[in-house]
Amino acid sequence: MTDPLLQDPHDSDEAQAATKAAVFNAAERLFALHGFQNVSVRDITAEAGVNLASVNYHFGSKDALLFEIFRRRTSELNRERARMLHEATARHAGSPPVRDILEAYFGPPLRWGTPDHDRRVSAQFIIRARSEGTAEMREVLRNDVSHLERFAAALMSARPDLPKEDVYWRLHFVLGMVHNNRFAEFDRLHHLSGGLTREGDTEALLARMLDFAEAGFMA
Amino acid sequence: MTDPLLQDPHDSDEAQAATKAAVFNAAERLFALHGFQNVSVRDITAEAGVNLASVNYHFGSKDALLFEIFRRRTSELNRERARMLHEATARHAGSPPVRDILEAYFGPPLRWGTPDHDRRVSAQFIIRARSEGTAEMREVLRNDVSHLERFAAALMSARPDLPKEDVYWRLHFVLGMVHNNRFAEFDRLHHLSGGLTREGDTEALLARMLDFAEAGFMA
């Protein structure tokens, strides 16, 4: 009975998993709020209530931790987008209209960003990754465009008359609209408009974005 | 004749100004290429061919240097935009159409970004400032919206039927399109499109952006 191989491993396993998860979540929140370079391993372990060595023990290094958060969140986001695109395709007999395609791309990150949504920090993390990421993350962002290929193909199918070059450029413009939804930019807009704009109503914002982007695509 | 007050100050003044300018230009280029946090004072002084203490002597600190570059470049950019908006207003008897307003906003940063343009690094510097800037820079970006107010007013005048709230949101979308014109994003688009998109032709890109944004504003 004292043979360690016969001991129930659950207690230590769960404790270890809990520590790892605490580090993961603390890191994601701090990175999303303050930026990658402005958060130290000390900040993370203090926030998570674990000891300083945990980051290296569980993830190998600060950069590896950053990369693991990045991979998991982008994977989840793109899976959700793919699912919505798939559903739109099924609804429209293989070729959904532009608006439905764009909604599959806009919807998930926008809904994640809703105040009080449990994925709000994930949304900000991903936005930060694009401009502040490590060389490794940027390499992935630059080369891993497989999820975008499906959207580009769907858009070409919806607008077969449009030269492919134009579809790609318009997709680029649309990406810019999405990436610009940062806290700081909302603040600025709120200040400029004298409080007229309220980003809290996600569905209204989504509708506005779709109106704008759809018109641009139909030009 | 040995009184220092009577000496011609030009030699030392010019040498000092040359050192300061060398630091300024080296810093702008390195910051634009590699990001603010990835460039050290040592990198800058080595690139400029001056001694390590020059940054602190001429600018006070690394952050103050960063801020001075930021202030000068944004000031120049917004002055150019204001001039173009002013000219468009004069051309159209006080109320230019949406496309001309947008061109005054898009044109200057896009033309700065043209390959081989002498302001190409300035354009990238400004784009980086938005997402990587210091707290002080972000404070300015958030509060100093005076140049945007003129554009918002012009757009409201061009679309008096549109609720002001909509004008502000669409302006926000348009800003996202402009801010997304980074080297990394062009690379990604180039990769996605299999080489179909060529950002080198600035006037063609400007026309594409105006087609898209104008349609979005007219929706």
Added chain:
DNA sequence: GTCTATAGATGGATAGAC
């Protein structure tokens, strides 16, 4: 496995010689 103590490296800033 957890935690402390510390190594090892880097970078911003500055004193002081010239």
Added chain:
DNA sequence: GTCTATCCATCTATAGAC
């Protein structure tokens, strides 16, 4: 004013005690 040498703070990563 310019430049070297150095201080001092900060950070990641790890060795070693428990």
